[in-house]
C-alpha cells in the first residue's frame with residue numbers, strides 16, 4: 001500500500017494511464033509509466049508488467065528502487081516490473097528535476113519512428129502546439145525528437161540516447177524505432193501534456209508530409 005502523498009500520485013498516474021488507453025496508445029497490455037515517490041526516498045511508483053490498461057488501477061502500481069528492485073511491501077507472486085524499467089530509472093538518475101516518465105505505443109509513434117529511423121531524428125517546427133512542451137514559448141523553434149534503434153537490451157537504448165541527453169537544448173522525449181515514444185516532465189500532468197503534444201504533432205507531421213506528397 002502506498003502511504004501519504006504517494007496515494008494521490010498513484011491515483012493521478014492511474015487516471016493518466018486510462019486516458020492513454022482511451023486514446024489507443026496502449027495496445028495489448030504494452031507501455032509503462034512511473035512517477036517519483038515523495039514518501040520513500042530513492043523510490044518510484046511504476047506500472048507492473050502485463051496489465052490491460054483499460055482496467056488499470058492504483059493496485060497495479062508497485063514501488064521500486066533505483067536498481068529496479070521491487071520494495072518488499074509490494075512483492076507478490078507473478079508481480080513483475082516492466083522490462084523497460086531501466087529506461088525510467090536511468091532517466092531519473094540523469095535528470096534529478098524530472099518526477100514522471102510516461103510511454104506510449106500509438107500507431108504513429110510506432111510507424112513514424114520505424115520509417116524515419118534512418119534519419120535518426122524527427123524535427124518538429126512551426127506549429128503552435130510546440131508550446132505544449134515545457135520552456136517553449138513560441139512556435140518559431142525546432143524541436144528535435146531523437147530516434148534510437150529498438151533493443152531488448154535496455155543499456156543499448158540508453159547508450160544510443162546518451163548524446164542527445166547531453167545536448168545544450170534539452171529534449172522532452174525520444175522515439176524508439178518501430179516501438180514508441182517516451183516523454184517526461186516535472187510532474188505527472190506535464191509529462192502527460194508532453195506525450196499528448198508529441199502525439200498531436202506526429203499526426204500533423206504525418207498529415208503534412210502526405211499532403212505535400214499529394215500536391
Ligand SMILES: [Zn+2]
Nearest residue numbers: 031103179180
Ligand atoms: Zn514500450
